[in-house]
Amino acid sequence: MSYTLTGRLESRLAALVVPVLAAAAASAALAEWWPLELAGLMAAAGLALDLLYHRPLAYQPGWAAVPLGLLELAATMLLVRRLGVAAPLGWALLFFGLAWLWSQLLAHALLPLWRMSWGEDGGELGWRVAGVAVVALALPFAAAGGVYRHNLPPLVRLSAGVHQGPLVIDRRERLVGAPGAVVRGGIVVRHRDVTVSHVRVEGGTYGIEVLGVRNVTLDHVDVAGVELDGIHARHSSVHVRHCAIDLRGSPEAQGIDISYGLNQGMSDVERCTVVGGRDGIVVHGSMAMFAHNRVEATRMTGISMVEMSMGEVAHNTVSGARGIGILCGDRSMCEIAHNRVDGTVRDDAGGNRMRAGIGVEVEFWSEAELHRNALTENPQHLGVFLNGTVDWR
């Protein structure tokens, strides 16, 4: 088949209609966004690649559908991963595979049967058919956008200036601070589906406290001058992004503490900076992913995953921690990859070998999988104690 560019795009649009409608139906049935998000990314990847390989492929033999399909699958899954679409891998592969089979059936049998000259026209279907396909594709996404907007929690804007806390949020809400908005005395979140963004919190026992709820997002929050934890999540799942926590002057404080949230699902902390305090980012008895964070000058550990926690610590930078850089302890299971730990300082003056300035420490029946961590200028790069086990990928 020798596609024209128009033919390639129009045939692609026609082939996408059924998978996108199926994905929309699946999204509605499951009350989940990922099927539609996955279909959208598959469409975007396919259309973009069509533009890319139109010129080199003056003729596309039938067998080329296999390598091109694999290329499109890789591009789609890369986008899924990059954009954090929560599509289960197995279902995503099944969906892609079925969509690919449908497109092959369409290209080799149904379109040639339906339009006698489809092949001779280089895959062109005409503006009417293409228009119908575009409308059919746009409708589910437009409907999904409407549903999303309709379901968004109410928006509360926090004006610039200092607001006396503690601020208690006990309903679905998006609290968005104007530039210069400061809450003094902390924020307490007691309801699910709450987002707090662009707010600076100063003082208080905890900066932001999340208690017994799930699906709480903290985005672009700054915390400083607290007594104990910058962000304190108990029996909750939180998504923390782009936060900055300054614990200098709070020697007993922890940057982010997520504890006992196993039954609330996965928490994650991404692109946050924690400076000073006792521990940087800590998880107890929860599932969590910490990625692309920066932790500096802590007094106990930089990042720790303990008390039967499970999760991933990846692409973080831990500098100048006293005692331990990254800790996986107390029967936890940790995947520790692509982190940089440097300048860890010894804290074993009392004879505690487990605090001898160790870059990565695995202890007490914990299992850690290590992969490509850069451990430099640490008195001891790796420490394994009390039946901890390490596996190198």
Add this chain to the structure above:
Amino acid sequence: MPGRAAIVGGGLCGFVAYLTLRRAGIDDVTVFAAPWAAGGRPDPGPGAGSAAGASSHADPAASFRRRAAAIRQTHMRSESDGHCLPTSFPGLAVRDARTRRSLRPLVESVADRYHPTVETFLEQVEEQRRASGWAPVAARIRTIRPVEGGFELAWLEAPADVPPAPGREGRRLRRQGHGTFAHVLVATGHPGLFVPEELRDDARVVHAYEPHDYPASVCVVGAGLAAATEWRNARAAGSSVASVRRREPLRRPLNVPRPYLSRRGLARFHRLADDERAAALRELLAPSIPPGREWDPPEAEPHVNGADQVVCATGFLRGIEHDPLLSRLAAEHDLHVVDGRLVLAPDATVPALTDGARSLALAGVAAQWAYPAADTLMGARWVAHAFARRCRTR
């Protein structure tokens, strides 16, 4: 009231057009198939080798069948979609997979390695012939005259109870007829076999498409697929084989590069000026053979004089001057001819004789100006689709 559509020619191109028009919902179609040969060095023996139960003019594959038998062709050069149906799917690979209960034809087709057997192709043609109600009028069109809203065709018809015969005696028995049609497709096929002038009087010469056997030494003249088939045949028969050719054959799987089979390559081709297009056609239609060692020319010293037999695999007469109907049409209406080809619109219609109400289109080798591979089954289908569009919308 003129008839809706007429197809002049009962060969494979005419058959493809007929099936396409029927599929497009156009039932008012008259097909004219000449029951006797025209001038030139004719294809051998009308009626020879026709499908069982079909007279020569009623068998759309009669000419192809004879030529394939003459060169002992076993496989088609075309692929799965080289058939007479109006849609490329289901192709012959699907049919083969079904009858052989094997996925192999489909896998080969996906890899562009499937070439149906001549037998498979002919079986399908026969099935379609029987199923489609194909019943051409046994008549030779003598003139095509444009009239208001269509074309008047004048023909010589052989009575059904009189066996067709060439020459003066045959003509005496034929009766004249005429009719008017809004849309006419001329698919008269190749005008005759070509033999180089210097070999015409040589008693040892046989054209590749004429029945022949192989003596001890054979010289094959030509460089296309028919020549390559003859090299193989003669070698297999134990003859010593020499090849005489003016140029080395191009190596490509199909007659023309694949992009020229669809709009992608044709759009650029149609933008060429007349002289550029004529040059492009000479280049595109140069003799070619598929890749593969089995098609390699013989290495024996080329010679003609010492050979017991000279096989001219030199194809067909080229140019509309060899086609009485087209040459008369061109002369009467002063049609634009370049390099022996009628200049056509991209949809294979004759621009000077086509307007909003009527169409005169060419198919087969005469349509190469619009579609370089027009003399293939893909080309027949392409012209038929364009013709059906005109019949449906005008």
